[in-house]
Amino acid sequence: MTPPQRRRRQPEDRPPDPPAASLPLAGPEGHEGEEGQGKPKNPERLYVLTGGGEGGDRAELDLVTLVVARAAESPPAAQPEQSALLRLCRAPLSVAEISAYLNLPFSVVTVLLTELLAAELVQARAPIVRQALPDRSLLEAVMHGLQKL
Amino acid sequence: MDFKNSDTITGPRAEDHLPHTAQAAVKIVIVGGFGVGKTTMVGSVSEIRPLTTEETMTQAGIGVDDNYGSETKTATTVAMDFGRISITDQLVLYLFGTPGQERFWFLWNGLFEGALGAVVLIDTRRLEVSFDVIGRLEERGVPFVVAINDFPDAPRYPVEDLRAALDLAEEIPIVKCDARRRASSRDTLMTLMRFLHSLAMTSARV
Numbered sequence: 001m002t003p004p005q006r007r008r009r010q011p012e013d014r015p016p017d018p019p020a021a022s023l024p025l026a027g028p029e030g031h032e033g034e035e036g037q038g039k040p041k042n043p044e045r046l047y048v049l050t051g052g053g054e055g056g057d058r059a060e061l062d063l064v065t066l067v068v069a070r071a072a073e074s075p076p077a078a079q080p081e082q083s084a085l086l087r088l089c090r091a092p093l094s095v096a097e098i099s100a101y102l103n104l105p106f107s108v109v110t111v112l113l114t115e116l117l118a119a120e121l122v123q124a125r126a127p128i129v130r131q132a133l134p135d136r137s138l139l140e141a142v143m144h145g146l147q148k149l
Numbered sequence: 150m151d152f153k154n155s156d157t158i159t160g161p162r163a164e165d166h167l168p169h170t171a172q173a174a175v176k177i178v179i180v181g182g183f184g185v186g187k188t189t190m191v192g193s194v195s196e197i198r199p200l201t202t203e204e205t206m207t208q209a210g211i212g213v214d215d216n217y218g219s220e221t222k223t224a225t226t227v228a229m230d231f232g233r234i235s236i237t238d239q240l241v242l243y244l245f246g247t248p249g250q251e252r253f254w255f256l257w258n259g260l261f262e263g264a265l266g267a268v269v270l271i272d273t274r275r276l277e278v279s280f281d282v283i284g285r286l287e288e289r290g291v292p293f294v295v296a297i298n299d300f301p302d303a304p305r306y307p308v309e310d311l312r313a314a315l316d317l318a319e320e321i322p323i324v325k326c327d328a329r330r331r332a333s334s335r336d337t338l339m340t341l342m343r344f345l346h347s348l349a350m351t352s353a354r355v
Contacts, residue, residue, distance in 0.1 A: 001304055001306070002310070002314075003273065003276050003304075003306050003310060003311060003314035004276050004277045004314060005313075005314050005316075006277075006280040006283065006284075006314060006315050006316045007280075007316075008284065008316050009281075009284040009288070060258075061258070062258060062259050062263055063176065063202070063231075063243070063245070063257055063258070063259075063260065064174035064175070064176045064241075064243045064263075065174075066167070066171055066172075066173065066174055066241070068169070084158045087158070087160070088158065088160045088161075091161075091166040091167055091168070091169065092167045092168075092169065092171040093161070093167065094174055094233075094241075094243060096200070096202045096231055096243065096245075097161065097200060097233075099202040099203070100200035100201055100202050100231075101158060101159065101160050101161065101200070102158065103203075105202075105203050105204050105205050106202055106203070106204050106256070106257055107204060107205075107256075110258075125171075125172055125173055125174075126173065127173055127174045127175060127176065127263060128173045128174070128175050128240075129175075129259065129262070129263035129264075130262070130263060130264060130265055130266070130291075130292075132352075133349075133352055133353070134265075134345060134346075134348065134349035134352070135349075136346065136349045136350070136353070138175070138240075139265070139342055139345050139346045139349060140346070141236055141237060141240060142175065142236055142240070142242060142265070142342055143339065143342045143343070143346070144236075145234065145235070145236030145237060145240070145242065146234070146236075146242075146335055146338055146339055146342065147339070149194060149234065149331065149335045
């Protein structure tokens with residue numbers, strides 16, 4: 001029995017990179033998940049939350065940037081979403097986990113966090129990303145941690 | 150989605166809190182076609198119940214679904230399951246089970262660019278769905294290993310036949326795994342880490 005054969009792609013096969021994640025636009029259509037569950041959404045609410053969703057400078061936040069609140073209590077003027085986020089981040093939490101617990105898209109969470117970072121209500125701890133010259137001691141630490149599983 | 154009252158948000162359980170000493174995180178991507186077992190693998194090694202992050206993708210619908218040229222915008226929700234392993238009090242590893250289609254990869258900043266590496270999870274009943282994924286990782290210079298999720302009724306090929314079929318370089322590890330089993334999923338991640346370590350040793354010698 002012979003498996004199917006991959007044909008190595010030529011450079012020109014590669015499609016151009018689409019633009020980065022676009023914020024949800026208001027509109028009732030298309031809530032089916034491509035993969036995973038398609039829950040009913042309310043895009044208008046997101047539209048309000050992110051102040052219109054056009055451009056704007058967003059903080060450099062990775063899925064695994066760790067976020068921690070700077071103070072135990074959130075200021076009285078904070079929006080409910082911001083208060084919820086601050087409450088979640090009493091202990092360090094990744095942006096991905098915040099997105100999951102708040103049930104908000106990653107891009108919306110980055111907008112909320114950009115505001116909280118500007119107001120100095122949270123601290124962001126940048127991830128360690130892959131380097132051209134990998135850090136062997138980091139790799140060894142991860143291996144050691146996995147061996148304990 | 151109605152935003153829940155902030156008092157009713159279900160946050161992490163007390164035992165899922167990271168220590169305040171957690172300084173930085175790293176990530177590994179588990180990539181493969183629908184139903185290949187990405188979420189199963191994430192769940193079998195994660196210290197937290199796997200969570201889901203979502204992103205919404207909007208695209209023009211012209212020529213996509215027979216709208217007779219009418220301009221429509223469709224919003225697609227793409228979900229990605231992930232898990233977490235605390236490595237030390239300072240370092241946390243996150244595992245993301247990522248759809249194989251490249252158009253989804255741009256929804257999350259630096260998903261692949263920043264990852265230490267990737268596990269390409271393969272079902273030999275549908276080997277061809279992994280062809281594109283492998284090509285894209287090669288183009289992007291993301292180091293990866295290939296893991297065959299051992300479904301009972303899947304065809305079994307000798308590893309060297311698979312290497313030839315996938316057109317993989319000699320040094321890229323191919324392992325068999327059972328994504329349901331923690332030890333097997335951990336061993337697959339260890340294979341990736343040892344591979345990354347060998348690359349680091351090689352580049353250090355140059």
